[in-house]
Amino acid sequence: MLFFTQCFGAVLDLIHLRFQHYKAKRVFSAAGQLVCVVNPTHSLKYAPTRCAAAQESAEQGILPPCHHHEAVHDPQLVPCTCPLFSCPWEGHLEVVVSHLRQTHRINILHGAEIVFLATDMNLPAPTDWIIMHSCLGHQFLLVLRKQEKYEGHPQFFATMMLIGTPSQANNFTYRLELNRNQRRLKWEATPRSVLECVDSVISDGDCLVLNTSLAQLFSDNGSLAIGIAITTSKVHSSEAEM
Numbered sequence: 001m002l003f004f005t006q007c008f009g010a011v012l013d014l015i016h017l018r019f020q021h022y023k024a025k026r027v028f029s030a031a032g033q034l035v036c037v038v039n040p041t042h043s044l045k046y047a048p049t050r051c052a053a054a055q056e057s058a059e060q061g062i063l064p065p066c067h068h069h070e071a072v073h074d075p076q077l078v079p080c081t082c083p084l085f086s087c088p089w090e091g092h093l094e095v096v097v098s099h100l101r102q103t104h105r106i107n108i109l110h111g112a113e114i115v116f117l118a119t120d121m122n123l124p125a126p127t128d129w130i131i132m133h134s135c136l137g138h139q140f141l142l143v144l145r146k147q148e149k150y151e152g153h154p155q156f157f158a159t160m161m162l163i164g165t166p167s168q169a170n171n172f173t174y175r176l177e178l179n180r181n182q183r184r185l186k187w188e189a190t191p192r193s194v195l196e197c198v199d200s201v202i203s204d205g206d207c208l209v210l211n212t213s214l215a216q217l218f219s220d221n222g223s224l225a226i227g228i229a230i231t232t233s234k235v236h237s238s239e240a241e242m
Contacts, residue, residue, distance in 0.1 A: 035115045036107060038129045038144075081141060081163065081194040082106065082130070096163050096194065097139050100132060108132040108139070116226040118144050121219050125154040132163075135230045136172070139163045140191060142228060143198050156215050158187070158226060159198065159207035166193040170233065176208050177227040178218040185218065190233065 080087035081096055082104045089099055100106040109131060118129040129144040141161040148154045158176055162169040169191045178185045187208035192201050201207055210218075218224060 034109055034111045035117055036109045036131055037117045037119060038107070038131055040118065040120050040123055040127045040129055078195060081161070081198070093164060097132065100141075106130060106132055108134055110134045112136075113227065113229045116142055116144070116228055118224045118226070119222065121146070121215060121222050121224050133160075133228060133230065136232065138168070138172070140174070140230060141194060144224075144226070145202060147202065154212055156210040156224075157202045157207050158210075159201050160191040160228070160230070161194045161198060161201070162191045163194050166195065169193045173231050173233050175229045177229070178225070179227065180218045180220065180225070183217060
């Protein structure tokens with residue numbers, strides 16, 4: 001009976017996942033967009049990343065303790081860019097994607113335009129939804145976070161980060177679009193580099209920000225579909241033509 005119950009539960013989860021995918025595909029199939037169903041990560045062990053801790057210390061005027069190994073620290077090493085966990089990993093930009101896929105099991109979707117379908121939007125904050133988007137020869141990190149900037153008032157923050165340098169990020173423009181019930185909301189901006197830290201982008205508000213009531217207007221049975229499109233910036237395109 002225990003084996004049957006576990007199997008039956010797994011089958012129900014699979015059916016639910018396929019149903020969510022079917023609904024999103026039915027809505028966006030006319031645009032020929034790929035749909036990625038993203039389940040939330042909600043952990044009681046949620047901890048600020050190292051870049052967030054360093055930023056908080058700097059704001060309070062507290063300098064981090066000096067350790068002997070920092071003197072020989074390689075400035076080209078990048079801390080883990082996954083905002084879900086406080087991960088001690090460091091490496092070069094070229095291996096960030098493999099680290100995210102192998103260690104954190106982050107899915108990657110290919111295509112110029114995709115749909116990011118975040119499930120279980122009603123979970124309490126803090127909660128994250130994250131995928132990688134491979135497009136135009138580069139990899140991007142899309143992060144949707146539910147977080148309380150003010151106590152008792154959770155908000156949703158969505159941003160796109162390039163797994164590359166800030167100068168490379170300036171060559172692109174990303175668009176996030178919500179479209180449901182004859183309502184449409186768009187956010188268009190230049191992606192930030194993962195070197196700049198997701199926590200900083202969210203604290204600065206340089207991203208798509210939704211309060212709970214606005215998110216409910218665009219959600220469907222607790223799921224939020226966000227259309228994503230990435231293009232090269234006008235400056236970069238004109239330089240290429242020259």
